[in-house]
């Protein structure tokens with residue numbers, strides 16, 4: 001599709017949304033701003049094949065989502081998690097990796113593109129912690145996800161120790177073949 005067609009599709013889509021489902025967050029009360037009450041934080045990859053609400057079949061308004069390629073946790077992403085846990089009192093944080101992640105692949109390929117370093121360097125650092133395991137793509141994906149879980153836990157311990165023991169952080173990996181989510185232990 002050309003850009004103009006894409007924009008038209010987005011405008012049309014929003015018109016349909018407003019007409020058909022625009023009040024779905026507020027129980028059909030037009031003009032009332034809905035309360036922000038997510039039940040979980042999901043830290044996912046930007047990959048378009050991993051639409052978080054759809055993957056978990058959850059309604060709009062239920063998930064507080066942070067999406068960065070390779071779920072790299074830069075400061076604003078971490079602060080977003082802090083906001084959700086401390087201010088919105090969310091008690092479950094999920095890191096959602098996925099099969100065939102381009103960011104993981106670029107890291108394994110040893111890309112030297114400097115502009116991509118903010119993305120691949122943190123993933124390379126995560127993989128380096130387990131040595132050779134990182135060289136198989138599937139295990140690298142799991143390692144990247146587990147490492148992000150550890151990063152979130154360490155961050156919350158440091159920044160908001162009063163929430164230790166109250167917030168659970170879990171890792172999961174989505175298969176693109178089947179759509180199935182594997183929960184990591």
Ligand SMILES: [Zn+2]
Nearest residue numbers: 045047101102
């Ligand atoms: Zn990805």
